[in-house]
Amino acid sequence: MQKSLHINADKCTGCLQCEMACSFENYGVFNTAQSRIKVFDFHHTGKKVPYTCTQCDEAWCLHACPVEAIQVDAASGAKVVHEDICVGCKVCTISCPFGTINYVQETGKVQKCDLCDGNPACADACPTGAITYVDANWTGLDKMREWADKVGNQAAGA
Template identity: 40%
Template sequence: MSKGLVVSPDKCTGCRACELACSYSKSDSFNPKDSAISVMFYDEIGLQIPMMCMQCDEPHCVSVCVTNALTKNEKTGIVNYDKEKCIGCKLCISACPFGNITYSSRLKSIIKCDLCGGDPQCVKMCSYGALEYKELDSTLEKRKIIANQFKEAFGEGAK
């Protein structure tokens, strides 16, 4: 079993404190462009959804990385990034089906959530409980949780 981030879109206020906490913990600057979490705004239905690396079971970013700068820790389930091995080809950005890997021209590095090594700062800064870091029952359970959250969020917002 592994732990992961669980998002409750109905609790997100769009304050973006999670983005600031992430960028500060990773790069010592309050810059949402350097954050591994991004709040997506769906104004037409009044919804905000924090998005970050899904720590995929079979991550495409890892499979396309020619230098093994991205590796999956089978014990924790976290896809880790080694900046020293990265050559900046950005294939991982293209390979991510969710668009949750970006590139910071300021840092000259990809930006990808690594769950802060098991102590996600975004969760600590989320005053409204929209982000939780908790045990996930299984791989299938992880996918169901994510799918149901989006279904509920968009279903309720569209009414």
């Protein structure tokens, strides 16, 4: 069963625990600047939204990489950057329509979410359940429930 990150922005408080967990998991330091997930703070609405690689099926990054440094991990299904192959050309950063691949000046390579080998630190660290790791087939289930509830709670003839 393939799994994917499911993000429910309505539950995010902006605590940045996901960013801290990610940077620690990948670099051994608590430094949000090194996180592969970011929490955007929309000041005008007060909304906080976690955002990271969606591991999309189309995988423009993977197809764009001229040296095949981005490959699919068989166990997790994540599109993973192999730093030993990456030449830092940044073509993948340009091809990603979501902007979730970042060039790291210090290494001269790119980084993106790799789902932490199937155990995402961001999901484990999220205290509100805004980030969960669920069956990839059901990432829209909450939205379906919400819509069904709205439709089912309409007064007759309304």
